[in-house]
Amino acid sequence: MKILLIGSSGAGKSTFSKKLSVLTGFPVLHLDKIWHKTDYSEDARLYFREAQVNFMSKNEDWIIDGNYSGTMEVRLPEADLIIWLKISRCKAIFRVIKRSLKSRIQGHNRSDMATNFKEKFDREYFEFMSFIWNFPKRNTPKIQHLIEKYDKMDHVLIVKNQKDKEKIMSMFS
Secondary structure, eight states: OEEEEEESTTSSHHHHHHHHHHHHOOOEEEHHHHHTTSOOSHHHHHHHHHHHHHHHHHOSSEEEEOOOGGGHHHHGGGOSEEEEEOOOHHHHHHHHHHHHHHHHHHTSOOTTSOTTOOOOSSHHHHHHHHHHHHHHHHTHHHHHHHHHHTTOGGGEEEEOSHHHHHHHHHHHO
């Protein structure tokens, strides 16, 4: 089975994908880990796309965690299941700030993030907060359109709470 986990930053995609991987044995590709180890150049975009294609072709079953709508068309046609985590903007921002502070205090990155990535509380960080706040208005329609374009609406499970997560986990146990 090929599974995509999508949703805003802070929705819990990485945490959920790790738990799902333990349960299923499927390998996980964390898109943040790949993207944030690049220099964000045009060559990096090609590398990012290729890394996804290679991962999907090497694995019969997989879990891919992340949005990156610019390359979603690479992943969507292959997906058997799309798990869309939808949480409130306030909760998403709270979670991102909490994990940022935790990383800073502990002195290391999350396991789903590139080792060379250093999060700073600077202008870029506040732009990231704005991205999260505006995700429902700006990104949700794009993602919805892509899902419809590839006729994958019947493959989408919406997760809004812990009960929804548990229901999905029970499908695999």
